[in-house]
Amino acid sequence: MTIEKKNRRDYRNISLLQLVPYMLRFPASAWVSLLHRGSGLLMFILLPAIIWAFDASLSSEYSFAKLKNVFEHGFSIVPGWFLKLVVLAVLWAFIHHLIAGLRFLVLDVNHASVEKRRSGRSARWVLISSVVLTVALGAKLFGLY
Numbered sequence: 176m177t178i179e180k181k182n183r184r185d186y187r188n189i190s191l192l193q194l195v196p197y198m199l200r201f202p203a204s205a206w207v208s209l210l211h212r213g214s215g216l217l218m219f220i221l222l223p224a225i226i227w228a229f230d231a232s233l234s235s236e237y238s239f240a241k242l243k244n245v246f247e248h249g250f251s252i253v254p255g256w257f258l259k260l261v262v263l264a265v266l267w268a269f270i271h272h273l274i275a276g277l278r279f280l281v282l283d284v285n286h287a288s289v290e291k292r293r294s295g296r297s298a299r300w301v302l303i304s305s306v307v308l309t310v311a312l313g314a315k316l317f318g319l320y
Contacts, residue, residue: 202295202298203295203298203299203302204294204295204298206298206302207275207278207298207301207302208275210271210275210302211271211272211275211276211279213268214267214268214269214271214272214275215268215272217264217265217268218265218268218269218272221261221265225265228242245258246258246259246262256317259316259317262316263309263312263313263316266309266312266313266316267305267306267309270305270308270309270312271301271305271309274301274304274305275301275305278297278298278300278301281297282294282297
């Protein structure tokens with residue numbers, strides 16, 4: 176008696192360069208999940224700097240003015256606009272993480288929202304709203320209004 180083997184694909188590890196074409200085909204829900212993890216990691220890594228800046232802004236008027244001056248003119252070799260970009264990245268991370276987290280809570284609670292069409296629509300809503308809110312706050316951060 177011979178046992179026939181089914182023709183199965185061989186799965187193998189791929190390099191980062193081979194991963195890029197796969198990532199371009201990700202649906203919106205995969206991008207939201209990936210960016211949710213990345214935004215959480217970014218906030219976790221920058222948490223000591225966020226706490227320090229918050230403490231410096233509240234401790235006295237002098238330290239607040241000094242911190243404000245750093246963001247306007249920079250310090251050492253780091254220009255002020257670069258620090259504002261870092262703050263903008265943290266703002267995006269917070270906004271995206273918050274909105275995507277709320278989306279994931281809705282997916283956990285409401286069974287109907289797990290359907291492919293509704294899930295994709297809510298993922299696109301998360302991506303668009305996080306970018307729009309980040310652009311609005313970025314315009315305020317850079318003094319456009």
